[in-house]
Amino acid sequence: MTGFITRHLFLSLLAILLVTPALAGTNLPDTIVLSPTILYQTKRQILQRDPAIRPAYENFINEAKQALDASIESVTLKKKAGPSNDRHDYWSLSPDWWPNPAIKNGLPYVQHPGEANPEASSDIYDRSRLSRMARQATTLALAWYFTGDELYASKSTALIMAWCSDSSTRVNPNMLYAHSRLGVAEGHHTGIIETRDLIRVVDAALILEPSHAWSKSTSRKIKKWFSAYVQWLMHSEFGRREAESRDEHGTWFDAQVAVYALYAEDIDLARTIIRTAERRRIVRQIMPDGSMPYALKQPRSRNATFSTLEAYAILSSVGERLGLDLWNWADPVGPSIRQALDFAAPYLNPKKKWPHGTTGVFNPYRYVPLFRRAALVYKDNRYLDYLNELPKAHGARDNSILFY
Structure with a gap:
């Protein structure tokens, strides 16, 4: 059901677009981390076919084309919900915690400082989904800015909406179950660091604002999610401990x-x-x-x-x-x-x-x-x-x- 919804979301966005690529981003993009001036300068170099950046640009466009074909990511795609029994809650495994070899079921997990457990990056959990979504959404938004091709904007918008605003797929604005330590703790405040990937999503959203795929309503919904997440960061026990x-x-x-x-x-x-x-x-x-x-x-x-x-x-x-x-x-x-x-x-x-x-x-x-x-x-x-x-x-x- 979730796959149908996300595909339907993407196709609905695509249907309202002008399919002929147009020159996008005639003004400086209103980004926060990425430099608007540098992005605009790069766009001019691309239009002028500057050989100095050609290899990097061709490599980038290949990545953008691959992102067009990638699945839309959502926390609701995990096979089972985490400790809360709510698939909308983000769930991840603390990366240096491993099954206890001395116990048959491996519980409780034990810490091996500095040693990454590959289980943490599997699709049992949401960590890799978040990373893929942020990377692909940003790549596609930038591809739209550089080329004007609305296909890139449509897919990037669908990715961001599926993660942050679509009621059937969006993630709840908290990290209560991030960095779970199985058999020890359902979550840990250190897991908040994983949402640093969303910093790139913010820049992607700002880049997309002039595109046909984006709308004022989309902006309101995405900003509402980030506002709710800020409130959780500032007022939750996990947020307080991470800030310290x-x-x-x-x-x-x-x-x-x-x-x-x-x-x-x-x-x-x-x-x-x-x-x-x-x-x-x-x-x-x-x-x-x-x-x-x-x-x-x-x-x-x-x-x-x-x-x-x-x-x-x-x-x-x-x-x-x-x-x-x-x-x-x-x-x-x-x-x-x-x-x-x-x-x-x-x-x-x-x-x-x-x-x-x-x-x-x-x-x-x-x-x-x-x-x-x-x-x-x-x-x-x-x-x-x-x-x-x-x-x-x-x-x-x-x-x-x-x-x-």
Whole structure:
């Protein structure tokens, strides 16, 4: 039944569109994290057939075409509901918790710090669905902006509506059952970090606003969902505990609230989050030498360090939209985002040994956008030099060159 509903939703949206692609996005897109200026510049380069970005653009369009054929994702597609018995509740497994080998049914699960249980990324749970939906919705929205092809806008809109607004498929605006520890706890506050993927969905929604697939009614419904989620984040016990975290979880909590509040038009809350981040995050988390002790204590400390920097970049992007410069803010005794970036930057290359504790598997390509953005913000090509240390074959087709 759910599959029929989501297919019907997509076809209904498609039926109202002008099927002939038109030149989309004649104005700057009103994005929050992605730079409107860079996106507009890239669009001009595409129209001019600039060979410098051609490999990356062709790779990107191939990904967009694949996303057109992908299934629409929803939390209601899991085979069984989680602890609440409501399929609309998001449910995920805490990634480093494993079945207990000493007990026949594996319960209660036990923690293996830093070791990812592949069960957590299976479609038993919703984590991978959320990740796929966010990636595909964003790719398709950007493909519409670059090409004007309403097929991309229609599919992206359907994905976002299925996740956030369609009454038969939408997710409930809470994370009570994220990071479940089977036999131990139905959920954990650390699971809130998983909805950072929705930050990309916000930018996708903003990009789509001028398309034929999107409407004022759609905007109201999606903003209503994000407003409800912000209220849960700010007033729930899980939200309070996550906000108190001094590692990447706390920084990502702030980044999410800032983006979602700004999108839902709660400007005062977004501004408060950015202003308090100076003392609450930068001063408390970053040392004068740029190290972040709470990140360095994590089982996968290199990942935690770069992930925290990524969250700082998103907070700083929200600050830009509000006229608040978090990128360059510095405490009188020294701590700043740039110092933390400079501390970690030499170790983006995974071939370089990380001298600050355990590291685990590290994927540097996730953080390529961070370094591209830093090069622009700080007007310092040294950050691009770090990218040049990565395999060049990947760099030529790296999509982030289109967006940052």
